[in-house]
Amino acid sequence: MAVSPTPTSSPAASSTPLPRADRDGRGILITAAALKQLGFLRQQQGTDFILRVGVRSGGCSGMSYTMDFIQPQDVREDDKVYAYTLADGAGFQVVSDPKSLLYIYGLQLDFSTALIGGGFNFTNPNATQTCGCGSSFAV
Numbered sequence: 001m002a003v004s005p006t007p008t009s010s011p012a013a014s015s016t017p018l019p020r021a022d023r024d025g026r027g028i029l030i031t032a033a034a035l036k037q038l039g040f041l042r043q044q045q046g047t048d049f050i051l052r053v054g055v056r057s058g059g060c061s062g063m064s065y066t067m068d069f070i071q072p073q074d075v076r077e078d079d080k081v082y083a084y085t086l087a088d089g090a091g092f093q094v095v096s097d098p099k100s101l102l103y104i105y106g107l108q109l110d111f112s113t114a115l116i117g118g119g120f121n122f123t124n125p126n127a128t129q130t131c132g133c134g135s136s137f138a139v
Contacts (some may be wrong), residue, residue: 039087051093053067080104082095
């Protein structure tokens with residue numbers, strides 16, 4: 001089951017104000033398993049971190065997904081911000097730049113603990129071709 005972003009009018013507490021969350025609720029969907037893993041990773045990295053999801057040129061199929069934790073002050077004014085609630089009730093934000101969203105809008109992020117093929121998995125409704133590793137695609 002995918003968790004839709006919860007629109008918010010105020011970002012998570014930080015010294016740097018963030019843009020308001022996108023209100024359409026469809027930009028990036030995150031499953032409960034992925035949210036659990038992201039919460040665990042965020043605890044290891046620091047609670048003020050935000051997840052940036054995007055794309056870059058490269059990979060087997062032409063474009064590859066990127067995911068990284070960033071500081072709140074690294075969110076750009078034109079980024080789309082999606083707010084989620086972790087299992088412990090803590091707020092969590094995911095950002096993406098507008099250019100990346102052209103390719104990943106509607107993306108579902110999942111997490112698997114399987115020995116083979118485990119880790120974060122991307123399901124992109126815009127992809128016309130994906131590679132076997134699941135980390136690159138073409139549109």
